[in-house]
Amino acid sequence: MVAMMEWRMHEKEWRKGPWTPAEDDFLIEYVRMHGEGRWSSVADCSGLKRSGKSCRLRWVNYLRPGLKKGQLTPQEEGIIIELHALWGNKWSTIARYLPGRTDNEIKNYWRTNFKKKGTPSQNQEKQKHKVSFRRDQHHHQQQQIMNNNYVLPQVEESNQRMIFESPETKMEDTTVSEQHYNRSVMGQDVASWWDTVSEDGLWSVFLWNLDNDQYPNESVIEQSFSSNF
DNA sequence: AATCGAAACAACCGCCAGTAA
DNA sequence: CTTACTGGCGGTTGTTTCGAT
Numbered sequence: 090m091v092a093m094m095e096w097r098m099h100e101k102e103w104r105k106g107p108w109t110p111a112e113d114d115f116l117i118e119y120v121r122m123h124g125e126g127r128w129s130s131v132a133d134c135s136g137l138k139r140s141g142k143s144c145r146l147r148w149v150n151y152l153r154p155g156l157k158k159g160q161l162t163p164q165e166e167g168i169i170i171e172l173h174a175l176w177g178n179k180w181s182t183i184a185r186y187l188p189g190r191t192d193n194e195i196k197n198y199w200r201t202n203f204k205k206k207g208t209p210s211q212n213q214e215k216q217k218h219k220v221s222f223r224r225d226q227h228h229h230q231q232q233q234i235m236n237n238n239y240v241l242p243q244v245e246e247s248n249q250r251m252i253f254e255s256p257e258t259k260m261e262d263t264t265v266s267e268q269h270y271n272r273s274v275m276g277q278d279v280a281s282w283w284d285t286v287s288e289d290g291l292w293s294v295f296l297w298n299l300d301n302d303q304y305p306n307e308s309v310i311e312q313s314f315s316s317n318f
Numbered sequence: 319a320a321t322c323g324a325a326a327c328a329a330c331c332g333c334c335a336g337t338a339a
Numbered sequence: 340c341t342t343a344c345t346g347g348c349g350g351t352t353g354t355t356t357c358g359a360t
Contacts, residue, residue, distance in 0.1 A: 107328070107354085129345060145346070146329065181348060192348075193328080200350095201325060 104138040108147055112137060116144055117152055150191045157189030161198060169195055170203070 108116075119135040125148065128141030137144065161169070165187055172183040180192035180199075187195065 105330075126346085140330095141345075142331090142347090143329075149347095150328075178349065196349075197327060201327090 102138075103132075103140040103143065105143075108139075108151075112139065113147070113152060116148060119144075120148060120152075146193075150193045155189055156191065161190070165190065166198075169199060173199060173203075 104112075115135045115137045116131065116139075119131050119137070123130075123134065128145040131137055131141055131144040132139065139147075168186055169183060172179075172186060176182055178196075180196045184190055184192040184195050
């Protein structure tokens with residue numbers, strides 16, 4: 090009995106730290122068999138000594154098919170900047186507008202570049218010369234493994250208002266403010282956009298009460314965009 | 319070549335909301 | 340109605356890599 094309890098306790102001691110390729114394989118195989126979700130049962134079904142949370146995080150941030158890796162494009166940077174101005178640290182919400190990018194990636198990017206430093210435009214030149222070789226290399230391997238096995242699932246959330254067909258072109262079923270956002274930011278030079286906004290003091294129009302978790306006043310946004318873009 | 323600080327990234331932690339029992 | 344469980348999210352930390360000196 091005591092031995093049994095000890096065994097059970099031991100069973101719940103999850104492994105931590107960096108994931109090994111073998112663990113990744115286990116998780117990929119699990120998702121292939123059971124689909125996403127039911128993370129708490131991964132350990133039981135796959136033999137992984139990882140918590141459900143850990144498995145979900147690994148899958149979402151690293152193993153999931155369709156993930157883009159490597160440096161963010163100027164367009165993506167612009168999207169992040171603008172949406173952060175609109176919604177604050179709603180990383181998962183922002184990530185929905187950047188197909189293939191994760192909330193974690195965006196969060197890290199923001200913290201590294203903008204949190205306690207100058208404007209994005211000041212950091213742009215610096216950013217251009219930074220390349221993540223290690224990550225690209227690893228991701229390339231992962232993609233080669235998975236491209237043959239997975240179909241990128243359609244994003245369908247009842248209250249998420251968009252379906253991406255290609256990353257930076259077609260968006261469907263967006264709200265008015267989002268459509269303005271799409272028109273104004275997609276393809277625009279980030280540095281010039283930032284300069285415009287910061288010089289004109291436009292940030293004030295984006296300020297609203299973050300606690301109520303609502304979109305900013307659309308008419309205000311519409312006004313600011315129509316007058317500046 | 320060695321060292322050190324900054325940047326980049328992966329992963330963990332705590333909290334919260336939704337939901338099933 | 341209450342409670343426990345689960346998944347998701349944002350904040351934070353630890354490690355690795357890069358670049359300057």
